[in-house]
Amino acid sequence: MALFLIMGVNHTHSDPEKQARGCYGIGDIVEVLDDSKHNGDLVANPIAAPFYLVRITGVTKAQAEKYMAPHIDPATVGVEGVQPVTLRRRLHNVEVSSIPSAIRNQLLANRYVSVSWSQVRNYIRNRMTNETAGATP
Numbered sequence: 822m823a824l825f826l827i828m829g830v831n832h833t834h835s836d837p838e839k840q841a842r843g844c845y846g847i848g849d850i851v852e853v854l855d856d857s858k859h860n861g862d863l864v865a866n867p868i869a870a871p872f873y874l875v876r877i878t879g880v881t882k883a884q885a886e887k888y889m890a891p892h893i894d895p896a897t898v899g900v901e902g903v904q905p906v907t908l909r910r911r912l913h914n915v916e917v918s919s920i921p922s923a924i925r926n927q928l929l930a931n932r933y934v935s936v937s938w939s940q941v942r943n944y945i946r947n948r949m950t951n952e953t954a955g956a957t958p
Contacts, residue, residue, distance in 0.1 A: 822856035822878050823885040827915055829932070830871040841909050848914040853885045859933075868932035873917070875928070879938035884958040888913040892949055909948060916944045 828849045834840040859866055859874060868874045892909040928934045938958055945954035
């Protein structure tokens with residue numbers, strides 16, 4: 822199992838390029854954690870705003886880490902003497918507004934939800950290709 826720490830608010834910047842490269846927005850995966858980082862006890866370990874914590878069964882931390890990758894400009898990759906340019910802070914995000922209402926309501930109420938990969942895979946989307954995560958993590 823893996824835990825996704827997801828941003829619950831939009832952070833903005835007056836410069837649109839800086840906003841895309843450096844600001845987290847709603848649904849951005851901030852960090853992928855090992856399942857042992859939170860035991861699900863919301864009384865002893867509450868989830869602080871502005872974050873959501875999503876425990877996903879059926880996916881390991883190693884499999885989930887690919888969803889933390891930034892979107893790098895392909896024209897700058899492998900070019901000698903050129904630093905790769907980040908276009909977006911995260912290539913993938915979780916479409917929080919589109920997830921089923923039962924899951925979304927629990928997430929909004931507790932800032933925490935435990936789901937299976939099959940329940941959320943269609944709501945983790947590649948921002949550039951608009952493809953969902955698919956059947957396998």
